[in-house]
Every structure is written in C-alpha cells, then in structure tokens.
Amino acid sequence: MKNKFIKIFCIAIVGAMTLTSCDKGFEELNTNPNALTDPAVKSMFTLAEIYVDGQDFSNTRGNNYYAAQIVQQFSSLGGPGSKYTYSSEYSGSLFGESYGKGLNQIFQLLSVVKDTPENANMIQSLRIMKVFMFQKLTDTYGEIPYFEAGKGYNGNVFSPKYDTQEAIYNDLLKELDEAGDALDANKPFVGNADLYYQSDVTKWKKLANSLMLRVAMRLSKVNPAKAKQYVEKAVAKGVFTSNDDSLVLKHDAGPQGVKTNPITSSWVRNDLNGGDGNVKFSKTYIDFLKNNNDPRLRIYAKLEATGDNSPASQQGLANDAKEFPGGDKKMFSDPNTSTVLRLDAPTLIMSYAEVKFILAEAAVKGWNVGGSAQTYYEDGVKAAMNILTIFGDKVPAVTTTEYNTYIAAHPFKTAGTEAEKIEQIITQKWVVLLFNGFEAFSEYRRTGYPAIVPVNDPTGETKGTVPRRLIYDQSELITNAANYKEAISRQGLDLMTTRIWWDKQ
Structure with missing residues (x-):
C-alpha cells in the first residue's frame, strides 16, 4: 500500500509540473490553460486532493500560528494568534495559497475535463472538494471571490468580484446536494488516483452529506430554519457511520516538503528544535x-x-x-512526534466524531436527526478517542475501559440547559479538531465555546477581544482593488474585529 501511495503521489507531482501554481492570487487562478494539450487528468485529480487541506505555507502561518492559537490549542510568545497581533503574510496566507494552488488546480482540471458519463464522478468529487476550500476561505475572511473565481479559464475574468457570504453559503449547500446525488457507482471513477476513498462512490456520497452537515450547522444562528432543513436532509441522505468513513489523507516521511504532512512537517523542521522551540x-x-x-x-x-x-x-x-x-x-x-507530529502523520480532514457532535447539537435543538443528544455525544467522544489509532502504535491506544471510565466521570448533561449541553458538545469537538485550527476557530465564533479567556496584550489589534476573522491578503489592494473596496463597504472594515455574516451574537 505504501509503495502504491508513493507511485500515485509521484505521478501527481509530475502532473503538477505542467501547471503554474504559487502562493499568491488570481493571476495564477485565472491563467489560460490552453497550453495543456494532453493533461494527465488522473494525476491532476490526485494533486487537487493533496491541495484541498492546504500546504506548508497556509498551515504554518494561518492554521498553526493564527487560528489554532486564537482558540488556544497552541501558544507561542510572539504568535500573532496568541496575542491577536497582525501579520500581513500570516493573515493572508490561506487566501493567497487557496486561490493560487488548490482552487487553481480544481478550476484548471474542470476546464479541461469533458462533461461526459466517463468523467461524471470525477467532476462531482471536484465540486465537493471545491466546497471544502471555499467554506474555509469564506469562514476565515467573510466575503470572497466565489462565482467569478476561475473564470479566467473560460470567461476572461481576471479581477473577480467578491460575493456575499449568504450567497456563497446558499451555493455551497446546492453544490453538495447536487454533487452527492449525481455520484454514480455504475460509472467510471479514477481508481487508485483517488487518495481519499480509492474511488468508493458510497463513501464519497457520505462525505458530501457529512460536509453538508458542517456547512448547514454554520447557519444555526443566522438562518436556523435553513440550517435545520439541510441538517435533516443530510441525515436522510446518509452521513458517516463509522471511523472508516472519516476523511483521512495519508502522507509519507519523505522527501521532506513533497510528501510529508503539510501541517506537521514545517513544525518539525523549523519550530520543534528538540523541545527548545517557541x-x-x-x-x-x-x-x-x-x-x-x-x-x-x-x-x-x-x-x-x-x-x-x-x-x-x-x-x-x-x-x-x-x-x-x-x-x-x-x-x-x-x-507528540511519535504520533500526531510525525512527518508522515496522516491528516484528519473530517472525522466521524465531528459528524456525531454535529448530530448531538442538532438533537439538543430538537431537530429530526434520528437519535438522542446523549447517544450522539457519547458516540462522538468514543469515535474521537478511537480515531487516534491512525497515528500508529508507538503509544498505547485508548482502551474501552478508559473510555467507559471517562464517560462515567463526565456524563452528558441531560438535565442541563441547552447552552450547557452545547458547550459540552462543542468543547469535545474542539479537542478532536486539533491541527484543524480553522474549523475550531469557526466553531468558536459560531457558538462561543470552548469558554476561553481572551488575551489583552498591548500589541494586539482587538483591545482584548477574541478576533472574529483574519485580514485579507493585502495583494488584493493592488490586483483587485475595486472589488475589494466594494466588499468591505458591505461587510465592514478589513479588521480582525469585524464580524462576518453568520457570526451573530
């Protein structure tokens, strides 16, 4: 299996050499692909999957140093997330890398793949991957270029307009609904070029529906009726049912920076320093x-x-x-460099445990999700403990006895208020979202949990309040100035304290 992964990855890297992708902006995203006369679409697909959860640039700067420190999973003396300071390079890293690499790859592939039955499953899975990337972007910054993004390939749009977050979210739900339904096990896929599920259409459908849960629940305060509608629809369609369904991307220990984990490898290489790091x-x-x-x-x-x-x-x-x-x-x-911080540690992009916690919250709200909040909560904690076996066997796994002892000592607050129950659920989700700081940051802003104490540092930008967003990539002021200014005129000033559309008190 390891050799097969290496072979697929190497093919993907060769395919990537035909592409232009760097860490900044829309020139890359809107590059004309006419030079691609015979694209290796399967290797391009593999590379798109690798790019979905980001590379070293955005994960080091935006994830580890900003989002994960804002929600107090990690800390550092001079970290911008710990002290709420502003760094243009770090704050804009997700924006620049996403448009310059991951979305660039997806849009370029969609521009050259013919819409035929043979390519149908590839196209639908690319739509699902696109939702992953766009949700993270809009949750981090608010309004972003969405409907015109990638139009340079077939529409000559090189300065895409920003769209409202409400319009983006409506389309994200539509995309998942349609793409999940259109996946067809009777049609060809990409074989082992699919690093996620090895072309198992049933698992891809569950992924689309589970991601629909995440997207829908984000609307719980700004549009609870729509959130309820799509949460219930996702459950009816079928979401993750075990840890085997979790979206896990495997990595290799080398060569460094090519096949290693993009979240951990830079940390090990630059920040760990034998325990003497910051x-x-x-x-x-x-x-x-x-x-x-x-x-x-x-x-x-x-x-x-x-x-x-x-x-x-x-x-x-x-x-x-x-x-x-x-x-x-x-x-x-x-x-732990024997487990979660290994160079070849797998990336847990979306877990069965997260799905269970979303369902627990929905049950607390009285939505029709087919189970009790207590059962979903307990199953979520158990899944969160059991999924850690993906990080190897150098440290003993959590045993059934340990889980039972933990749950007995921390039972679900069945007699508590709705707020107390949701706090308990989201706090457990915060634990399992380690190394997924962007998602933990979004859930904190949506719910206010976990109950962290804000930092009031004199160097900070927020006067002692937890940031509500990150600041755009400042290259936008030069390359897309008119659309940038229009966006902030609607949304509010480009500050860390400006609340985005779904972030309601």
Missing part, C-alpha cells in the same frame, strides 16, 4: 485534558527533549505569556 501546546488545551483525566493526553503530547509523554508531566504555555515560566522551554508540552 510554539507549544496551550495551557488551556493541556489543562482541559489533564484536569479531566483524558486518556488522549499521552497520545497528543510529550516533552520532546526527554520523550516523556506521561500526563502528569505535561504543561501548557499560557497564551498571554510573555516568557516561559522558569525559563526552560523544554519543560513545556510539544505535540
């Missing part, structure tokens, strides 16, 4: 696991300098810290 687990995250005797702590964390992963030894860095208490960085917890 980026550490947040005290908020470690304390939650430690104070609740969470068996996942030994899998997630260790002191890199000594290799000690015992829960009692773990210590997180406060997000408002101006120095390391005691002066020894090596005494603070790093992500």
Whole structure:
C-alpha cells in the first residue's frame, strides 16, 4: 500500500509540473490553460486532493500560528494568534495559497475535463472538494471571490468580484446536494488516483452529506430554519457511520516538503528544535485534558527533549505569556512526534466524531436527526478517542475501559440547559479538531465555546477581544482593488474585529 501511495503521489507531482501554481492570487487562478494539450487528468485529480487541506505555507502561518492559537490549542510568545497581533503574510496566507494552488488546480482540471458519463464522478468529487476550500476561505475572511473565481479559464475574468457570504453559503449547500446525488457507482471513477476513498462512490456520497452537515450547522444562528432543513436532509441522505468513513489523507516521511504532512512537517523542521522551540501546546488545551483525566493526553503530547509523554508531566504555555515560566522551554508540552507530529502523520480532514457532535447539537435543538443528544455525544467522544489509532502504535491506544471510565466521570448533561449541553458538545469537538485550527476557530465564533479567556496584550489589534476573522491578503489592494473596496463597504472594515455574516451574537 505504501509503495502504491508513493507511485500515485509521484505521478501527481509530475502532473503538477505542467501547471503554474504559487502562493499568491488570481493571476495564477485565472491563467489560460490552453497550453495543456494532453493533461494527465488522473494525476491532476490526485494533486487537487493533496491541495484541498492546504500546504506548508497556509498551515504554518494561518492554521498553526493564527487560528489554532486564537482558540488556544497552541501558544507561542510572539504568535500573532496568541496575542491577536497582525501579520500581513500570516493573515493572508490561506487566501493567497487557496486561490493560487488548490482552487487553481480544481478550476484548471474542470476546464479541461469533458462533461461526459466517463468523467461524471470525477467532476462531482471536484465540486465537493471545491466546497471544502471555499467554506474555509469564506469562514476565515467573510466575503470572497466565489462565482467569478476561475473564470479566467473560460470567461476572461481576471479581477473577480467578491460575493456575499449568504450567497456563497446558499451555493455551497446546492453544490453538495447536487454533487452527492449525481455520484454514480455504475460509472467510471479514477481508481487508485483517488487518495481519499480509492474511488468508493458510497463513501464519497457520505462525505458530501457529512460536509453538508458542517456547512448547514454554520447557519444555526443566522438562518436556523435553513440550517435545520439541510441538517435533516443530510441525515436522510446518509452521513458517516463509522471511523472508516472519516476523511483521512495519508502522507509519507519523505522527501521532506513533497510528501510529508503539510501541517506537521514545517513544525518539525523549523519550530520543534528538540523541545527548545517557541510554539507549544496551550495551557488551556493541556489543562482541559489533564484536569479531566483524558486518556488522549499521552497520545497528543510529550516533552520532546526527554520523550516523556506521561500526563502528569505535561504543561501548557499560557497564551498571554510573555516568557516561559522558569525559563526552560523544554519543560513545556510539544505535540507528540511519535504520533500526531510525525512527518508522515496522516491528516484528519473530517472525522466521524465531528459528524456525531454535529448530530448531538442538532438533537439538543430538537431537530429530526434520528437519535438522542446523549447517544450522539457519547458516540462522538468514543469515535474521537478511537480515531487516534491512525497515528500508529508507538503509544498505547485508548482502551474501552478508559473510555467507559471517562464517560462515567463526565456524563452528558441531560438535565442541563441547552447552552450547557452545547458547550459540552462543542468543547469535545474542539479537542478532536486539533491541527484543524480553522474549523475550531469557526466553531468558536459560531457558538462561543470552548469558554476561553481572551488575551489583552498591548500589541494586539482587538483591545482584548477574541478576533472574529483574519485580514485579507493585502495583494488584493493592488490586483483587485475595486472589488475589494466594494466588499468591505458591505461587510465592514478589513479588521480582525469585524464580524462576518453568520457570526451573530
């Protein structure tokens, strides 16, 4: 299996050499593809899958340093997410890389693949991948170029207009609804060029419906009727039913920067420094696991300098810290390089546990999702613990006994208020969303959970309030100025404190 993955990946990289993709803007996204006379569509498809969850550039800067530190999964003394400071390169990284690489790849492939029955499943899966990328973008920034993005391939639109988030969300739901229904197990796919599910159409359908859950629940405050409608529709169509359905992208240990995990590899290469690095687990995250005797702590964390992963030894860095208490960085917890921070650690893009937590929240709201909030919550916690086996066997997996002990000590608050129940659900989702800071940041803004204490640092941009968005890639002020100005005239100033459309108090 490993050799097969390497072969597919290498083919994808060769295919990528026919493309122009860099980390900045719409010139790349709207490049005319006429030079592609005989595109290797399967290798292009593979590369599109690799790009969906971002590369080193956006994951280091936007995910690890901004989003994940804002929601206090990680911390660093000078991290812009920890102190709510502004860095144009870091804040705009997701914007530039997404349009310059992932969406560029998807739109270019869609421009050369003929709409035939033989290509139908490929086209539908590309629509689903496109939703993944656009939702992350619009959730991070608000209004973004959407309907005109990629029109340079067939419409000569090189300065795409920004669209309202409401219009974008309406289309994201439509795309998932249509694409999921159009997937057909009786039609060809791409074989093992599909790194996600090896062309298993049933799993792709579940992915489309599970992503519909995520997209729909984001509307819970701004349009609860529509959120309910599409959550119930997704459940009726069929969502993830086990950890085997989770969207996991496998990686290899080398060559570095080509096939390694884009979230972890830069951290290991540049920031770990034998435990003497500046980026550490947040005290908020470690304390939650430690104070609740969470068996996942030994899998997630260790002191890199000594290799000690015992829960009692773990210590997180406060997000408002101006120095390391005691002066020894090596005494603070790093992500475990035997498990989650391996160079070849798989990327958990969307998990069965997340689906269960969405269903638990929907049940709390009284929506028709076919089960109780308590059962969905308990199944979600169990799935979140069990999924950690994807990170290998160097650290003992969570046992059934450990899970049962944990749930007995932290039962679902069946007699609690709706707010108390949702806080319990979202806090568990925050734990499993480790290394998916963008999604955790979105869920925090939607729900207000987990209950983190804001940082009030004099260097910050928000006057001690948790940021509500990131600032656009500033190249837009030059390359797409008129449309950028129109967007901020509708949405509000391009500041970290400006709330986006679905972010209601």
